[in-house]
């Protein structure tokens with residue numbers, strides 16, 4: 001490999017922070033939403049978002065070079081296929097996730113060398129409190145995070161609802177289920193058994209409002225702590241994007257609570273939905289692993305690591321199936 005190519009790769013990785021924050025600036029100003037209505041010049045955009053036209057054009061030119069948005073011969077900017085998901089109206093919008101990560105995660109990553117050295121979370125060093133406490137103390141950031149989680153999962157859950165026969169379960173409990181967003185695509189696919197969402201008390205108001213707004217009257221929200229107890233007696237327990245927030249000892253405690261709850265419903269299954277590290281050729285699952293390390297001192301696990309963890313918690317893995325990209329569903333049952 002030529003020297004120049006080697007340094008180009010190193011520079012691309014090294015200056016990733018410029019890419020993140022240039023995109024952050026453009027999304028925070030609301031440019032993608034304005035471009036939904038059609039192409040616009042830097043002058044028009046700048047007036048709408050109250051920015052300087054020359055600096056806004058320079059920022060947009062960075063993103064055009066990187067493959068987001070395009071610029072026509074008249075100098076007007078427009079969406080391309082890859083930038084549409086940055087508008088807030090897009091059904092799978094990434095805007096909220098970007099607005100959250102470009103601030104909370106971005107500042108946390110400045111401390112990553114310490115996390116790599118120790119294996120401990122560095123979110124508290126960056127923000128003065130552990131992640132969930134930070135959200136508890138900042139309701140607007142908590143609402144942004146909850147919306148980001150919901151949007152991020154929409155397409156994945158729609159796919160899962162058609163891939164897996166959820167109609168076979170008499171009752172479903174979503175452990176750490178946020179506002180209950182799992183149940184919207186399931187209801188849209190005609191699956192409406194009695195359902196329970198267990199999440200933290202701080203989520204209660206947002207969850208009640210969400211369930212009422214979405215007409216999910218078959219879903220009940222329960223405020224609680226999955227380290228203490230999980231609602232008993234359901235046919236299916238779902239843990240979606242929960243285990244990756246915790247190191248193995250905490251995961252074992254959560255899984256133990258789930259297994260206890262399942263003793264009241266023989267034949268019950270556990271479904272773990274997670275990004276599997278190395279589960280597809282893209283680097284995303286490895287990048288997300290660093291996100292989990294810095295934020296929680298946790299990890300994205302490989303399939304083998306999930307098998308070891310579930311086995312240690314007394315579960316037999318019955319199926320491991322890809323949903324989309326490196327997202328997988330892992331179905332397990334308590335070992336008798």
Ligand SMILES: C[S@@+](CC[C@H](N)C(=O)[O-])C[C@H]1O[C@@H](n2cnc3c(N)ncnc32)[C@H](O)[C@@H]1O
Nearest residue numbers: 149176177178199200224225226227240241242
């Ligand atoms: C990454 S989010 C995933 C939410 C949802 N399952 C999803 O896939 O969109 C993790 C969830 O775990 C919840 N959580 C964290 N600690 C908890 C605890 N001790 N008891 C119950 N829920 C908790 C959070 O409030 C949050 O909703």
